[in-house]
Amino acid sequence: MSTDNSNEQRNGHLMIIGGHEDRKDDMTILRRFVELSGGKAAKIVVISAASGVPEDMWKIYDEAFDTLGAGNRLHLVMTSREDANNPDIVGQLADAGGIFMTGGDQKRLLANIGGTAFDRALHHAFKVRGACIAGTSAGASAMSGHMLASGAAGTQPEKGAVNLGAGLGLVQGVVIDQHFSERQRLGRLLTVVAQNPYLQGVGIDEDTALIVERGAGIEVIGQGAVTVVDGRTMHSDMADAARGACPELIDVRLHLLPPGSRYTAPDGDERFAAPAPLLDLLRTLTKAVAYHEDH
Amino acid sequence: MSTDNSNEQRNGHLMIIGGHEDRKDDMTILRRFVELSGGKAAKIVVISAASGVPEDMWKIYDEAFDTLGAGNRLHLVMTSREDANNPDIVGQLADAGGIFMTGGDQKRLLANIGGTAFDRALHHAFKVRGACIAGTSAGASAMSGHMLASGAAGTQPEKGAVNLGAGLGLVQGVVIDQHFSERQRLGRLLTVVAQNPYLQGVGIDEDTALIVERGAGIEVIGQGAVTVVDGRTMHSDMADAARGACPELIDVRLHLLPPGSRYTAPDGDERFAAPAPLLDLLRTLTKAVAYHEDH
Numbered sequence: 380m381s382t383d384n385s386n387e388q389r390n391g392h393l394m395i396i397g398g399h400e401d402r403k404d405d406m407t408i409l410r411r412f413v414e415l416s417g418g419k420a421a422k423i424v425v426i427s428a429a430s431g432v433p434e435d436m437w438k439i440y441d442e443a444f445d446t447l448g449a450g451n452r453l454h455l456v457m458t459s460r461e462d463a464n465n466p467d468i469v470g471q472l473a474d475a476g477g478i479f480m481t482g483g484d485q486k487r488l489l490a491n492i493g494g495t496a497f498d499r500a501l502h503h504a505f506k507v508r509g510a511c512i513a514g515t516s517a518g519a520s521a522m523s524g525h526m527l528a529s530g531a532a533g534t535q536p537e538k539g540a541v542n543l544g545a546g547l548g549l550v551q552g553v554v555i556d557q558h559f560s561e562r563q564r565l566g567r568l569l570t571v572v573a574q575n576p577y578l579q580g581v582g583i584d585e586d587t588a589l590i591v592e593r594g595a596g597i598e599v600i601g602q603g604a605v606t607v608v609d610g611r612t613m614h615s616d617m618a619d620a621a622r623g624a625c626p627e628l629i630d631v632r633l634h635l636l637p638p639g640s641r642y643t644a645p646d647g648d649e650r651f652a653a654p655a656p657l658l659d660l661l662r663t664l665t666k667a668v669a670y671h672e673d674h
Numbered sequence: 675m676s677t678d679n680s681n682e683q684r685n686g687h688l689m690i691i692g693g694h695e696d697r698k699d700d701m702t703i704l705r706r707f708v709e710l711s712g713g714k715a716a717k718i719v720v721i722s723a724a725s726g727v728p729e730d731m732w733k734i735y736d737e738a739f740d741t742l743g744a745g746n747r748l749h750l751v752m753t754s755r756e757d758a759n760n761p762d763i764v765g766q767l768a769d770a771g772g773i774f775m776t777g778g779d780q781k782r783l784l785a786n787i788g789g790t791a792f793d794r795a796l797h798h799a800f801k802v803r804g805a806c807i808a809g810t811s812a813g814a815s816a817m818s819g820h821m822l823a824s825g826a827a828g829t830q831p832e833k834g835a836v837n838l839g840a841g842l843g844l845v846q847g848v849v850i851d852q853h854f855s856e857r858q859r860l861g862r863l864l865t866v867v868a869q870n871p872y873l874q875g876v877g878i879d880e881d882t883a884l885i886v887e888r889g890a891g892i893e894v895i896g897q898g899a900v901t902v903v904d905g906r907t908m909h910s911d912m913a914d915a916a917r918g919a920c921p922e923l924i925d926v927r928l929h930l931l932p933p934g935s936r937y938t939a940p941d942g943d944e945r946f947a948a949p950a951p952l953l954d955l956l957r958t959l960t961k962a963v964a965y966h967e968d969h
Binding site: 534535536560561563565566569584603604608614624625626627628629630631632633634635636637638639640654656657 | 831858861898899903919925928929931934949952
């Protein structure tokens with residue numbers, strides 16, 4: 380994966396982080412974020428709009444990025460859609476190399492910024508300028524087009540237990556869950572996949588990031604793993620199951636990608652070619668379609 | 675699945691129970707055990723040899739089977755291999771319709787009865803006479819040929835974290851884990867499968883039973899589900915991974931069978947034919963090879 384600092388040549392990166400990334404010690408994930416944003420001199424913007432305590436969030440990341448030597452950093456406060464359509468606020472993205480979305484509640488984040496001028500500027504930064512967009516916890520869930528909005532994490536899948544909402548759509552064809560192993564969320568991710576077999580479920584552990592380089596490839600870093608559940612060839616009785624019942628699921632494909640897993644998009648560097656069962660996921664995640672500003 | 679009481683015609687049944695089966699209220703699983711053992715008049719034998727507190731175990735099941743009206747019941751105490759080779763004790767299996775193995779520690783159970791005259795009598799009862807053999811918790815794990823003997827249940831698989839031992843071999847080609855969802859044991863079952871890709875992993879939730887009718891089919895009853903992980907087509911770096919590391923696993927097949935799932939062995943009743951991804955599991959579980967007493 381390239382860490383080339385030249386803005387002209389760079390592919391945009393997404394860092395999809397499972398929450399609780401280390402902010403005190405090795406800071407593997409935040410350090411990589413600074414690199415992918417263009418290095419210590421790059422402008423980094425922290426978005427706390429998912430959180431009910433935005434200043435507390437800023438304080439955490441202000442300190443962490445200070446420790447990492449990223450001096451050009453800014454807290455963008457958006458507590459309403461007015462803020463997210465305010466040109467003075469949105470304009471701050473124009474030269475940002477990195478944009479970091481904190482945890483909180485992904486529904487609050489989308490209520491504040493979904494479909495606003497800020498949302499469009501975020502897509503522009505990622506797709507046109509090659510900025511790095513990171514999201515942790517709620518900020519991670521918000522990145523996909525179909526967003527896991529809420530859902531009980533029972534020990535088993537449960538029909539009707541999970542609700543999807545409209546996310547930011549920085550990546551399509553997947554649903555993202557976070558704090559994945561720590562909060563035993565396989566059941567709810569299987570529920571999503573059983574109800575929406577055309578989406579692949581991506582579960583990210585704490586202090587773990589799935590890095591997606593637009594048009595290029597993926598990499599897993601951190602302490603945990605990334606779990607993928609693919610229900611596209613599954614047999615299921617979900618349609619007939621009663622609400623609240625555990626559906627039968629047969630032939631779900633499960634992938635577990637530990638830190639160090641690294642694959643190029645199909646037709647990329649052969650040294651990191653993905654095995655066949657991952658190709659569709661790679662295509663989906665890294666897809667770099669032409670970007671229309673009026674999306 | 676047949677509940678025919680005629681001993682002459684009956685296929686043997688295994689009830690592989692994930693622990694904490696209800697013993698007070700509906701008793702779905704224990705009730706079915708009594709049925710499959712031949713009904714209330716059938717002789718039921720309780721084996722507590724996995725437990726360090728055999729009398730406490732007996733008390734629990736004595737009360738439960740009493741409530742269920744199974745009057746012909748017996749506690750077989752075996753605290754040594756001498757006991758398990760004692761003809762007076764082993765002889766008690768000769769006319770038992772049901773044999774119930776309690777929880778405890780599967781290593782203790784195997785240390786006491788593995789390879790003894792009792793072990794042979796157990797196979798005879800199941801395979802020749804068509805008795806019902808139930809095992810819960812440790813008693814469930816002990817049923818497979820390759821037995822999950824010990825292993826940390828981390829949130830993710832971990833190379834070297836699980837040890838297999840020699841089990842009773844009432845069923846082959848699978849490894850059984852119990853208290854499965856409740857104790858978050860997917861990680862350790864994936865470890866088993868990653869280290870032994872020719873074995874299918876079968877994880878059984880609490881108060882849940884996988885019933886196997888020899889030569890005929892399977893059924894899931896109870897409150898939880900049965901999770902199957904099949905790594906036979908998996909790509910994995912397990913061989914190269916460091917001890918203690920989380921391996922990469924790609925294309926594990928996962929099946930989730932809730933209560934009510936019921937499938938016949940291949941070429942059985944077409945109404946309950948299994949979908950293709952389950953056929954090998956069905957073949958493995960229900961396989962009724964000719965039984966040689968000197969196994």
